[in-house]
């Protein structure tokens with residue numbers, strides 16, 4: 001590996017819905033110390049990492065993924081002109097289609113990435129989980145696509161109440177009766193569009209596993225955890241690492257079947273009889289990825305090495321019993337920071353233009 | 359423009375709104391562009407006026423080539439049929455026919471249009487739920503490839519055939535569940551409910567008609583190519599089933615249109631640049647059909663928007679810029695929803711033709727209609743634009759000209775830029791004659807009479823004002 | 830015109846404006862910046878108009894644009910107390 005590696009990282013806002021970028025950055029810093037230079041790619045002047053101490057070396061605003069691959073690539077090249085990048089690690093779901101499209105161009109310009117391919121990304125979609133679970137040989141709650149609200153009653157007969165209604169990409173609600181289902185249908189469909197998915201409710205304990213696949217079927221490392229504190233949206237606010245060989249074995253089989261390339265998070269459920277059910281696969285590292293690093297399995301660093309074409313040996317399993325609690329606190333900035341980001345789209349280590357104050 | 363002085367920008371101050379502070383956030387469309395296929399936009403406007411539909415023959419040829427290459431690779435026994443309603447400007451249709459496409463029409467008007475362009479009846483695919491008796495008579499006589507939509511049509515065709523003592527082939531439009539929404543099951547005969555089989559039996563039982571092809575069109579702007587694999591499988595299995603049970607082999611499978619174009623749907627987050635390429639859809643169809651055991655039938659495709667959308671640009675001119683009471687910036691341009699019906703469901707791209715290094719703002723773009731509905735984009739990042747600046751709106755090759763209307767303004771000219779860079783007029787600007795030509799004003803409402811009524815009325819008013827009370 | 834509040838604003842060369850009384854921040858373009866600066870220095874609108882005209886390529890009298898800008902400043906309460914009417 002070169003002496004100093006410059007890595008751009010997206011998803012750097014730790015708000016109500018925390019993004020994975022900061023966890024990825026801390027993991028890289030832990031492994032590389034001074035040998036890594038972090039360029040934060042932000043979507044808003046108020047993305048929290050912009051003002052956090054010791055996270056970013058440089059920062060740039062980038063176009064929203066919806067602006068399309070051409071605009072995104074152009075901006076990355078502008079940044080590349082100022083600060084030569086060795087790699088970029090996108091951390092948000094919505095960015096993946098854009099990065100898949102521009103990956104070839106990036107690599108041609110010396111910027112490495114390590115992303116799931118289109119096919120894998122499609123194969124982990126919520127509506128394809130039953131197919132995937134069948135291939136892997138695990139269970140997944142019976143799932144049906146729902147296009148119209150008058151299908152909800154027969155779904156109730158079929159799945160029994162309660163069942164879970166989910167948006168194709170985000171959003172999930174447990175519905176306890178037909179009236180409840182009707183009203184949640186309207187609100188979820190309004191927010192996330194159709195179809196929704198109706199999933200059998202399986203009683204049991206939920207676990208999350210963060211993994212890294214090498215793209216050839218090997219899982220280079222993984223750590224499982226249980227959530228100990230929840231946000232209102234059901235995300236982890238606190239967690240503890242666990243040692244459950246069955247969960248890791250499940251993850252290994254999923255990664256092998258998908259030939260997953262890059263980081264991902266599996267949501268798994270153990271029913272009362274001990275059976276494991278696959279609930280969801282998120283195609284990127286979770287916001288809590290630093291917990292895995294703290295447990296001795298530095299997956300973001302592994303991903304960076306894979307991106308740079310370096311050898312990556314399989315990680316040992318992580319230590320169980322490492323706890324984490326998200327610690328939200330105010331970080332502060334100056335008007336000069338805001339000015340530079342707002343008007344120049346960057347906050348670099350160069351001194352910003354002076355303010356005139358009358 | 360003179361001098362090295364900077365261009366004047368209207369002085370502007372906007373309050374920064376939290377959650378929206380990203381100067382480069384929307385910058386996709388900000389590239390300024392002064393030419394289309396090497397032709398200056400300014401000269402196009404000077405020669406043909408604004409607004410102006412501009413079609414690029416080069417872009418169109420490349421997208422047809424892309425389809426042909428993919429078909430050669432994955433579906434060697436196949437045929438493109440140009441979906442007239444997507445864009446039935448004569449020159450555009452002619453480009454398709456020159457490259458070997460059949461015509462796919464859904465009305466007597468479109469049928470006649472294809473015939474006048476020189477397409478023989480037996481190279482016209484006649485679809486749609488509304489074919490009249492006279493239109494069917496002609497189509498049958500000329501050997502058109504007919505896909506029937508409902509039983510009334512089948513009975514009508516049977517009667518026509520009986521009277522004409524011919525035995526035409528009649529295909530069936532099949533509605534099937536390819537796992538996508540909305541399901542276009544209002545068209546044709548439903549496969550899953552068994553009605554399609556009944557329709558096939560109706561044909562094979564009849565002494566007057568024969569079974570033609572099986573057709574389906576599962577919807578439009580489908581972003582999941584696998585839906586085509588499912589549709590192809592179902593249609594092919596149905597064909598096999600018919601052959602096995604009714605002893606009659608359909609002549610072809612027609613998988614309709616519906617591949618997504620690079621336009622961005624208003625309801626989708628991602629840019630349209632990320633939709634699957636034509637080859638990805640065609641590959642799915644090829645894969646699905648390769649797995650079928652039965653006879654390999656020729657495949658027809660009626661791809662519309664994916665082929666033609668990209669080649670169309672609407673050149674428009676800024677009439678005014680206006681700051682709304684909310685503080686938001688807006689511009690008024692000379693093309694509105696009268697020309698851009700597609701603006702209802704697409705986030706059409708707007709590219710300025712002037713330098714775009716000014717103060718970028720989220721801007722609302724209004725058209726020229728004196729109606730509140732006339733909004734081309736609710737919000738798009740634009741540099742400062744002033745009256746007279748040209749903007750390019752794209753892609754507008756599909757469904758845009760065909761759905762444009764003469765509401766409040768007449769329709770503008772259409773030009774084609776050839777591969778060699780020549781600009782050819784392919785539809786002249788409309789005149790008032792085009793609009794009022796078909797109108798008839800009843801004699802009793804003739805203007806002479808109206809004028810005398812009007813002056814009576816005015817005289818009365820004058821009398822009232824002057825105090826004279828007229829009974 | 831009461832422009833007493835203008836003096837409180839932090840205005841950067843880049844077009845970033847911060848109002849310390851309300852916490853709102855603003856972005857202003859280059860001609861707007863010239864105008865704000867001119868007002869702060871006590872120039873009259875005709876003076877500002879002429880200097881903008883002299884330094885920019887413009888085909889019309891920009892007085893109405895300046896008027897609109899002043900109205901916007903008033904709406905944002907950036908000028909002074911009497912500017913609110």
Ligand SMILES: Cc1ncc(COP(=O)(O)O)c(C=O)c1O
Nearest residue numbers: 441575578615616660661662663
């Ligand atoms: C029967 C038929 N074929 C083809 C098309 C063309 O569809 P698209 O432009 O989505 O490819 C349509 C459009 O609705 C259609 O109805």
